[in-house]
Amino acid sequence: EAEVAQSPRYKITEKSQAVAFWCDPISGHATLYWYRQILGQGPELLVQFQDESVVDDSQLPKDRFSAERLKGVDSTLKIQPAELGDSAMYLCASSPRRPHNEQFFGPGTRLTVL
Amino acid sequence: AQSVAQPEDQVNVAEGNPLTVKCTYSVSGNPYLFWYVQYPNRGLQFLLKYITGDNLVKGSYGFEAEFNKSQTSFHLKKPSALVSDSALYFCAVRDAGGYNKLIFGAGTRLAVHP
Numbered sequence: 001e002a003e004v005a006q007s008p009r010y011k012i013t014e015k016s017q018a019v020a021f022w023c024d025p026i027s028g029h030a031t032l033y034w035y036r037q038i039l040g041q042g043p044e045l046l047v048q049f050q051d052e053s054v055v056d057d058s059q060l061p062k063d064r065f066s067a068e069r070l071k072g073v074d075s076t077l078k079i080q081p082a083e084l085g086d087s088a089m090y091l092c093a094s095s096p097r098r099p100h101n102e103q104f105f106g107p108g109t110r111l112t113v114l
Numbered sequence: 115a116q117s118v119a120q121p122e123d124q125v126n127v128a129e130g131n132p133l134t135v136k137c138t139y140s141v142s143g144n145p146y147l148f149w150y151v152q153y154p155n156r157g158l159q160f161l162l163k164y165i166t167g168d169n170l171v172k173g174s175y176g177f178e179a180e181f182n183k184s185q186t187s188f189h190l191k192k193p194s195a196l197v198s199d200s201a202l203y204f205c206a207v208r209d210a211g212g213y214n215k216l217i218f219g220a221g222t223r224l225a226v227h228p
Contacts, residue, residue: 004157031214042204042218043158055213091157099214100146100165105157 002026004106006092012112018080021109025074025094032069033103034077037089049075050097082113116141118205120219127195128227135190135222137205146208147188148216149179151201158204164188175199195226 005024013019025032030051035043046065048056052072060067064083069075079086089110093103117140127133139145146165150158162173169181179190190203202221209215 006157033215040220042206042220043216044218045215048213048215050213056215093158095214100163100208101214102148102160102163103214103216104160105150107157108155110155 002104004092004094004104006090006106006109008109009107010110010112012114013082014114015084016081018078019082019111020079021077021090021092021111023075023077023092023106025092026104028096029094029104030072030097031095032075033093033095034067034075035091035093037091037108039088043091046077079111082111084113087111087113116207116209116217118147118207118217118219120203120205120222122222123220124223124225126225126227129197130194133192133195133199133224133226135203135205135224137188137190137219139186139188139205139207141207141210143210145181145183145186145188147179147181148206148208149173149177149188149190150204150206150218152204152221153201161190161203195224197226197228200224200226 032049034046037043046060047067049069067077089108091108092106095101095103119138148163149161164181172178205219206216
């Protein structure tokens with residue numbers, strides 16, 4: 001069964017450092033999502049791609065976060081500089097282009113900022 | 115604005131007993147509702163969705179959910195709980211204005227005791 005891949009699974013960094021997360025969606029899925037899940041809360045969308053274009057980044061802290069999906073396949077989410085409050089699980093998901101389809105989630109990257 | 119509420123932080127149930135995890139929603143327009151489950155240090159797994167049609171939706175692992183428009187609820191149910199069902203459960207609603215963006219509730223932890 002096809003799965004969404006993410007790496008690394010765990011990342012520990014010091015504040016002010018740069019971090020990057022990678023996601024490889026299920027083959028053929030046009031839509032890719034990055035969510036942030038703070039402990040004890042539900043996931044919150046950071047950025048959404050349709051193919052290589054950003055269609056929603058309204059909740060992305062653009063002063064420090066950036067995301068790209070250059071060829072419309074895999075994606076990278078970057079934080080620079082990291083802050084203590086960025087400690088969270090970062091989840092990537094993908095879905096087919098058709099509306100109302102469920103999203104398929106990767107295992108996530110747990111980020112700890114010291 | 116679209117939103118979902120999960121009024122219970124935790125639900126405790128004995129193995130073999132029926133379980134219910136509650137979710138209420140607030141939407142403008144037709145509701146598109148989802149349930150996901152999350153095991154420790156894992157991504158979210160899709161359980162079921164309501165788009166249209168029958169109010170009783172059947173999903174994975176023996177779970178079902180009942181859509182009630184008058185009560186704006188979408189409660190998750192299972193006739194006989196298993197210890198392995200112990201996990202974090204999230205209700206979500208599709209955002210009306212987005213490209214299949216999901217808005218998640220805060221989650222309910224289900225604990226099934228032997």
